[in-house]
Amino acid sequence: MLATVPKRPCRACGLGFVPDARNSHHQTCCTRTACVRRRKRARQRLWHRDRYASDASFREAAKSRVRRHRKRASVAQAQGPPTSAAEGRLRQLEHAFLGMAMQMAEESDACQARELMSAWADTGRRGGAGIASGP
Numbered sequence: 001m002l003a004t005v006p007k008r009p010c011r012a013c014g015l016g017f018v019p020d021a022r023n024s025h026h027q028t029c030c031t032r033t034a035c036v037r038r039r040k041r042a043r044q045r046l047w048h049r050d051r052y053a054s055d056a057s058f059r060e061a062a063k064s065r066v067r068r069h070r071k072r073a074s075v076a077q078a079q080g081p082p083t084s085a086a087e088g089r090l091r092q093l094e095h096a097f098l099g100m101a102m103q104m105a106e107e108s109d110a111c112q113a114r115e116l117m118s119a120w121a122d123t124g125r126r127g128g129a130g131i132a133s134g135p
C-alpha cells in the first residue's frame with residue numbers, strides 16, 4: 001500500500017497541496033498559476049528593491065525610466081483619444097515614423113528620437129522647397 005503524502009497549506013492561497021517529492025523541503029506554495037505568478041511578482045519586487053537600494057547606476061536608470069514614462073503619459077493624456085478616424089491614422093503614422101527613427105538612430109529615448117524627426121523634417125522642407133506640395 002502506498003503511503004499517503006500529507007498535504008500542506010499553500011503560503012499564498014491557503015489551499016492544501018502536495019509538494020513535489022524532489023523539492024518538498026523548500027516548497028511552501030502550490031503550483032496553481034495564480035500562486036506562481038504572485039510568487040514571481042513578489043520575488044521580482046524584492047529583487048528590484050534590493051538592486052535599487054544597492055546599485056546607484058541602476059537607481060538612476062530606474063528614475064530616468066520613470067521620468068520618461070511620466071512625460072510620455074502626460075503627452076498622451078494631453079492629446080486625448082483621436083477625435084476622428086483620420087486623426088487616428090495620422091497618429092499611427094507618427095508612431096511608425098517615430099519607431100523607424102528610434103531604430104535607425106538606435107535611440108531608446110522617444111524624446112531624442114522626436115528631435116531627430118524634427119531635424120529630418122526641417123531637412124526635408126529645405127530639400128523639397130522646389131517640389132510641388134499639393135493643391
Ligand SMILES: [Zn+2]
Nearest residue numbers: 010013030035
Ligand atoms: Zn497556492
